[in-house]
Amino acid sequence: MFHFFSNAQNVLQLSNRVLVVGLAMLLAGIYGAYLYEGNLSILALVSLHAMTIVGPTLLKIGYVMRLLSQHRLSKPLGRALA
Secondary structure, X not given: OHHHHHOHHHHHHHHHHHHHHHHHHHHHHHHHHHHOOXXXXXXXXXXXXXXXXXXXXXXXXXXXXXXXXXXXXXXXXXXXXX
């Protein structure tokens, strides 16, 4: 598990997936919880409202992972130029 996260390229790919999933959850949650006019069960409504919370959380986590992995990927290049 630590080997996976020690490779910055793996973290970058994972962060891209987390960003896509977070955005999809956010958009689906907004559409289903606020824009959809059909009748939904209370469980479905609670799940859709939860997606509007979990989606942005995944976006933030994915963005931080992306920033860290890009920083780690650019570090050797910065040392070579200095």
